[in-house]
Amino acid sequence: MKVQENFNLKKHNTLAIDCYCDQFILVENLHDVEKVMPYVGKQGFFILGSGSNLVLTKNIEKPVVHLVDRFHARVVDGLTIVWAGSLWSDFVTWSVKKGLGGIENLAAIPGTVGGAPEQNIGAYGTEVKDTIVWVEIFNYRTGMFQRLSNDECRFMYRTSIFRESENPWIITRLAFELTPHAEINLDYDGLKQELEKNNIIEPSYLDIATAVTSIRQRKLPDYHEIPNVGSFYKNPIIDEKHHKKLARKYDDLISFPLENNHFRISAAWLLEKCGFKGHRMHECGFSEKHALVLVNYGNAKGKEIISLSKEAIRSVNQKFKIKLKIEPQIV
Ligand SMILES: Cc1cc2nc3c(=O)[nH]c(=O)nc-3n(C[C@H](O)[C@H](O)[C@H](O)COP(=O)(O)OP(=O)(O)OC[C@H]3O[C@@H](n4cnc5c(N)ncnc54)[C@H](O)[C@@H]3O)c2cc1C
Numbered sequence: 554m555k556v557q558e559n560f561n562l563k564k565h566n567t568l569a570i571d572c573y574c575d576q577f578i579l580v581e582n583l584h585d586v587e588k589v590m591p592y593v594g595k596q597g598f599f600i601l602g603s604g605s606n607l608v609l610t611k612n613i614e615k616p617v618v619h620l621v622d623r624f625h626a627r628v629v630d631g632l633t634i635v636w637a638g639s640l641w642s643d644f645v646t647w648s649v650k651k652g653l654g655g656i657e658n659l660a661a662i663p664g665t666v667g668g669a670p671e672q673n674i675g676a677y678g679t680e681v682k683d684t685i686v687w688v689e690i691f692n693y694r695t696g697m698f699q700r701l702s703n704d705e706c707r708f709m710y711r712t713s714i715f716r717e718s719e720n721p722w723i724i725t726r727l728a729f730e731l732t733p734h735a736e737i738n739l740d741y742d743g744l745k746q747e748l749e750k751n752n753i754i755e756p757s758y759l760d761i762a763t764a765v766t767s768i769r770q771r772k773l774p775d776y777h778e779i780p781n782v783g784s785f786y787k788n789p790i791i792d793e794k795h796h797k798k799l800a801r802k803y804d805d806l807i808s809f810p811l812e813n814n815h816f817r818i819s820a821a822w823l824l825e826k827c828g829f830k831g832h833r834m835h836e837c838g839f840s841e842k843h844a845l846v847l848v849n850y851g852n853a854k855g856k857e858i859i860s861l862s863k864e865a866i867r868s869v870n871q872k873f874k875i876k877l878k879i880e881p882q883i884v
Contacts, residue, residue, distance in 0.1 A: 554578065554585040556592070560617070566604030567663060569780035570855050574599070574613040580638070581621045586691045586725055592616045593693050599884070600723050602668030603640070606782055606881045610855035613884065618723060620667060632686055632728045637667025641674070649758040654735030655684040658744075660762035661769045663776065663783070667724040671715040672880070673708045677741040677765055682708035684729045690722040698725070711787050711880060737761060743768055774840045780849040781840065785862055786820040786877040799873070820877055821845040827868045834861045859883060 560577035563569055578589055578598075592598070596615040601607075603622070620638030626647055627634055633653065635644055645660045658679035662669075669681045670688055685708075687700045707714045715724070737756065739745045747764040748756050756764070774781055791799075793814040800806050803826070807819035821844045824830065830844035837853035838861070840846040847858055859879075866877045 554580055554588050562601070562604065562609060562613070562617070565601060565619070566607050566609055567776040567780055568604075568608060568782055568849050568853075568855070568858065570609045570849065570858075571852065572609040572612050572855070574615075574617040576616040578616055578618045579621060580618060580723075581623075583725060586723060587696070589616075589618055589723075590693060590696060597719070597721065598693070600667075602638075602665035603663055605663040605776070606668065606672060608782065608855045608858055608881050608883045610859060610883060620665065620723075620725075622665060631730070631732075633731050634726055634728050635666045637665060637689075637724045637726055639666045640664075641666055641669055645762055648731050649762045652733050652758065653731035654733065654737065654758040655729065655731040656681070657758040657761040658738055658741070658765055661766040666727055670706060670708070670713050670724065670727070671882075672711045673713050675711070676769075677744055678738045680708070680710075682706070682713075684731060686728040686730050688724055689726040689728075690720075691725050693721040693723070716882075772843060774842050774846060774848060779840070781846050782881045784820070784845045784880050785847040786824075786845060786866075787880050788817045788820045789823075789875050789877060790815050790817050791875060792816075795874070818875065823869045823873055823875060823877070824865060827865065827872055829865050829868070834864075837861055839865070855883075 557577045560574050562574055563571045576592065578592060580586055580589060593616065598616045598618050599613050601617050601619045622638050622640050624639040624643045625636035626644060641662055641664050644666050645656050649657050658677035659674060659681060662674055662676060670685060674681045685703050687702055688706055689698060689700050691698050744764060747768055748760060753760050796808060796816040807822040808816045810816055824844040829839045831841040832839045835857060836851045837847060837849055837858045840848050847862060862879060870876050
């Protein structure tokens with residue numbers, strides 16, 4: 554375990570916001586997890602993965618715990634058990650190369666394996682909840698390791714028990730059910746075409762992960778070059794009546810039918826219609842490549858980014874009577 558005081562977090566969040574924390578505690582293994590306990594006072598602690606789903610609006614005045622991002626996975630009795638500090642993209646690459654399916658559609662999502670359950674990461678018709686069997690946590694209040702089953706994690710669209718409340722937990726390991734027989738999912742628009750373009754008729758899990766990675770590279774700005782946290786808003790849900798009204802007015806409306814006569818609307822479409830694609834305010838703005846992505850052009854502060862994001866929420870609400878919700882966690 555390594556502890557550094559007054560630590561700069563700019564390289565530890567993908568929006569590259571210049572903020573500090575009082576203490577940065579690097580946890581290198583399961584033994585270290587318990588050693589963090591004496592550092593956790595009344596103020597608690599903050600767990601930082603890759604910082605790819607965070608907007609830092611101020612310095613963090615409590616210990617920041619970070620699991621080393623060394624990849625470690627092993628298969629035990631048919632379950633794949635992974636160290637939470639491992640990078641998610643390394644895990645996907647490892648699994649598809651082994652011919653294990655289930656997470657190939659989630660290729661190239663930044664972040665750590667431990668950060669994935671918090672908002673139940675999803676892309677191209679797949680969510681991480683579909684393959685998680687259990688999540689191991691260390692509870693700083695009880696000093697005990699514990700396992701939460703998939704049901705106990707209360708996964709839903711972009712949320713879970715880890716997001717609902719402030720828990721005294723650190724996720725240490727996760728177990729996944731990945732198999733060579735997992736059904737493939739090519740329903741998402743564009744994925745089939747990408748494979749066909751490369752003359753792939755019967756794609757392997759590796760082919761799918763490669764296709765997803767190519768599409769993402771084309772569609773999204775690279776956070777190494779233009780810092781961002783991916784989608785800044787969740788896709789909102791509206792009822793049938795509201796949907797009908799919009800569909801009558803806009804023949805290019807992008808929406809997906811859900812159960813109970815509800816529809817999920819593309820937040821990117823709403824933002825484009827309000828003119829936010831490419832809209833810039835000082836050091837931050839909405840990406841020219843994708844309206845859903847807020848980017849830091851240089852030295853934007855977290856508060857500026859939040860202020861711009863609220864301007865868009867107001868504008869969308871005014872035009873469409875739909876309230877967008879911010880996806881990343883504001884710290
Ligand atoms: C370019 C880009 C594209 C993206 N695309 C997608 C996408 O397609 N789909 C999607 O769902 N998300 C996407 N994201 C968002 C992000 O990648 C995911 O939410 C990711 O899982 C966050 O992981 P992280 O390790 O960076 O977590 P962080 O951002 O560091 O933390 C997020 C939250 O998780 C908690 N946390 C992190 N690690 C642990 C742990 N070990 N134990 C307990 N709590 C922990 C933190 O305390 C915090 O509350 C994208 C982000 C970027 C930058």
